[in-house]
Amino acid sequence: MTGEQVLTAEQMAECDRHTIEDIGLPSLVLMERAALAATDVIVKQMSTNKVLVVCGVGNNGGDGLAVARLLWLKGIPVTVVLIGNPEKATAQTKTQLKVCQYYGITILEALPELDTYTTIVDAIFGIGLSRSVTGKFATVIEQLNAAAAGKLAIDIASGISANAGTVLGTAFKADVTVTMAYQKIGQTIAQGPAYNGDIIVADIGIYQDDHSIEG
Numbered sequence: 138m139t140g141e142q143v144l145t146a147e148q149m150a151e152c153d154r155h156t157i158e159d160i161g162l163p164s165l166v167l168m169e170r171a172a173l174a175a176t177d178v179i180v181k182q183m184s185t186n187k188v189l190v191v192c193g194v195g196n197n198g199g200d201g202l203a204v205a206r207l208l209w210l211k212g213i214p215v216t217v218v219l220i221g222n223p224e225k226a227t228a229q230t231k232t233q234l235k236v237c238q239y240y241g242i243t244i245l246e247a248l249p250e251l252d253t254y255t256t257i258v259d260a261i262f263g264i265g266l267s268r269s270v271t272g273k274f275a276t277v278i279e280q281l282n283a284a285a286a287g288k289l290a291i292d293i294a295s296g297i298s299a300n301a302g303t304v305l306g307t308a309f310k311a312d313v314t315v316t317m318a319y320q321k322i323g324q325t326i327a328q329g330p331a332y333n334g335d336i337i338v339a340d341i342g343i344y345q346d347d348h349s350i351e352g
């Protein structure tokens with residue numbers, strides 16, 4: 138049911154919508170499954186000595202905040218950096234932020250010294266990236282790329298166009314990408330493959346051909 142097809146951002150967003158609105162699975166359920174899948178890869182394939190999760194304010198950031206909480210609950214040293222205005226965050230990301238605050242997880246507004254971190258998780262932009270990355274977002278991504286830590290991207294390497302596979306200004310260079318439900322076309326063409334690292338497709342309950350028996 139899942140995994141083989143390669144979708145555009147629009148097709149992925151439609152699958153997301155169909156699952157939430159037509160089938161009725163709440164968005165936070167999908168986000169939690171995405172976070173559980175990414176956390177499983179981090180624990181199995183990356184160093185968990187000291188983890189930095191860098192989050193945007195869209196739902197990609199929400200995935201990252203949920204990953205940070207799951208790592209924290211496993212006793213893994215984790216710090217969050219939230220890049221962007223939290224007031225502009227999506228409802229799901231605001232919820233995840235509140236949960237991280239409940240647990241007292243450190244949430245920074247700017248990058249710390251990176252050389253003590255052993256793993257960096259990129260949850261800045263996902264398939265909602267809509268224009269060239271500039272300003273503080275570009276600076277942050279370039280600083281992350283210069284760090285020695287292992288690098289994992291949530292859903293898609295931030296800065297890579299989900300449809301064209303081009304680098305929009307600058308992009309996170311991942312060792313591993315955990316992508317939700319299906320690979321995005323931009324991960325298979327142009328510069329996408331050079332920035333994904335190893336791609337792992339996570340089954341989070343979203344299926345393109347998933348329609349009711351009447352449908």
Ligand SMILES: NC(=O)C1=CN([C@@H]2O[C@H](COP(=O)(O)OP(=O)(O)OC[C@H]3O[C@@H](n4cnc5c(N)ncnc54)[C@H](O)[C@@H]3O)[C@@H](O)[C@H]2O)[C@H](O)CC1
Nearest residue numbers: 153167168195196197262263264265266267268269270292
């Ligand atoms: N599709 C699924 O099955 C699921 C996807 N999930 C995650 O959700 C993201 C998509 O989230 P979305 O809120 O649409 O947007 P993003 O988080 O990707 O980022 C957009 C965010 O950033 C702003 N923005 C866009 N471009 C720029 C830019 N160049 N500079 C600055 N800011 C920019 C934009 O305004 C938004 O605020 C998907 O990738 C998954 O990670 C669900 O959590 C699980 C199911």
Ligand SMILES: [K+]
Nearest residue numbers: 259262293295
């Ligand atoms: K990302």
